Amino acid sequence: MEVKCLLLLALFLLLGTHGGEAQPLVPAVMTFGDSSVDVGNNDYLKTIIKANFPPYGRDFKNQVPTGRFCNGKLATDITAETLGFESYAPAYLSPDASGKNLLIGANFASAGSGYYDHTALLYHAIPLSQQLEYFEEYQSKLAAVAGSSQAQSIINGSLYIISAGASDFVQNYYINPFLYKTQTADQFSDRLVGIFKNTVAQLYSMGARRIGVTSLPPLGCLPAAITLFGYGSSGCVSRLNSDAQNFNGKMNVTVDSLSKTYSDLKIAVFDIYTPLYDLVTSPQSQGFTEARRGCCGTGTVETTVLLCNPKSIGTCPNATTYVFWDAVHPSEAANQVLADSLLAEGINLVT
Numbered sequence: 001m002e003v004k005c006l007l008l009l010a011l012f013l014l015l016g017t018h019g020g021e022a023q024p025l026v027p028a029v030m031t032f033g034d035s036s037v038d039v040g041n042n043d044y045l046k047t048i049i050k051a052n053f054p055p056y057g058r059d060f061k062n063q064v065p066t067g068r069f070c071n072g073k074l075a076t077d078i079t080a081e082t083l084g085f086e087s088y089a090p091a092y093l094s095p096d097a098s099g100k101n102l103l104i105g106a107n108f109a110s111a112g113s114g115y116y117d118h119t120a121l122l123y124h125a126i127p128l129s130q131q132l133e134y135f136e137e138y139q140s141k142l143a144a145v146a147g148s149s150q151a152q153s154i155i156n157g158s159l160y161i162i163s164a165g166a167s168d169f170v171q172n173y174y175i176n177p178f179l180y181k182t183q184t185a186d187q188f189s190d191r192l193v194g195i196f197k198n199t200v201a202q203l204y205s206m207g208a209r210r211i212g213v214t215s216l217p218p219l220g221c222l223p224a225a226i227t228l229f230g231y232g233s234s235g236c237v238s239r240l241n242s243d244a245q246n247f248n249g250k251m252n253v254t255v256d257s258l259s260k261t262y263s264d265l266k267i268a269v270f271d272i273y274t275p276l277y278d279l280v281t282s283p284q285s286q287g288f289t290e291a292r293r294g295c296c297g298t299g300t301v302e303t304t305v306l307l308c309n310p311k312s313i314g315t316c317p318n319a320t321t322y323v324f325w326d327a328v329h330p331s332e333a334a335n336q337v338l339a340d341s342l343l344a345e346g347i348n349l350v351t
Contacts, residue, residue, distance in 0.1 A: 025083045025350040026157055027153070028103065028104055028105035028106075029158065031089060031107045032109055032132070032162045033162055034111060034113045037163045038067065038069065039089050039090070039107045039109070040052065041067070041108070041111075041126060042110055043066075045093075047111075047124040049125060049304050051065065051070075052067045053065050054309075054310045057070075057071070058072075059332055066091075070330070070331065070335065071331055072335075073088075073332050075335040075336075085105075089104070092107055102142050102146075103146060103154070108126070110125040110131065111123075112124075112171065113125045113164065115164050115192040115195040116192060128195070132202055142154065142155070158210065159210050161213075165196075169188075169243065170225060173188050174228075189243070196254065210267075212268050212345075213251065213255065213269055214269075214270045215248040217244065217276045218236060218240075218273055219244045220241035220244070221237075221241065222324070224303060234292060244273060248271075268348065275337055276338065288334070290316075291322075293322075294308075294325055294326040296315050301327050302326050319332070320332075
């Protein structure tokens, strides 16, 4: 709590003022990745991987399900607010995206997506490569609204967040015989990290200079993973957690290499693994009571329209003490903990 207060104080002091109003630390936030950061792009796709219906959004503003895979705010929502933004990041595919929204950033993420394009294609989601194409299109729209010079300044100064990889493993590798019988998890990790490296190179060439990438969470601690791969155990699946840690190690090495390759690039890994693992293994220490099940339904397998829907039986009345909202995604309360970690690790990106 003391560290959090000091961090918030530091951010407050860093926020500039103009006309009596605090100004964001960065001109915009651009987000790429999967369901952990999708704010509604999948609402406009023909896919079952959606969250634009109750009980999703139950604790969000006006209790509206927006397409966020959560009962309330995502970690990136909370992070953007702390950086000085009042508006939630707009979904890029939203037909009513305004010039104002363009000026505060955009969310290109798509639930079911990952570093490996085939993961997204399995679920009719937006592949990461397509998200980058949408970003290029966004730049043209931004220039039309703000002018070329101002648009370039926004693009260079914005914070870019990439959150992917979990879907590649849980929704593809572990259930796809073609993958797990032809390559080891270590080899698959190398493949994903290579795609990540190319993605950063592309973003850099398009003007990005502040990039934060999330690590993999403890995959073996997700309620759905325990149900599907735990063989009756109620504890985290160590094999899956080891795969996640191996991937995260490779990611750290790659980020260090990229920072040396591009001298004017600020890049950092946001460690999601440690704070979420701590929540799962010691929930009471941070005010949580349930870490084995999600709030929605039985909390063991439910996610998206598949069982987490208005007819889900057993959904908890209060998600504030649950680490997970559904069987895969953290609750808003847990996202607050993750956001605090993101801010602590990424403060150098915005200063």
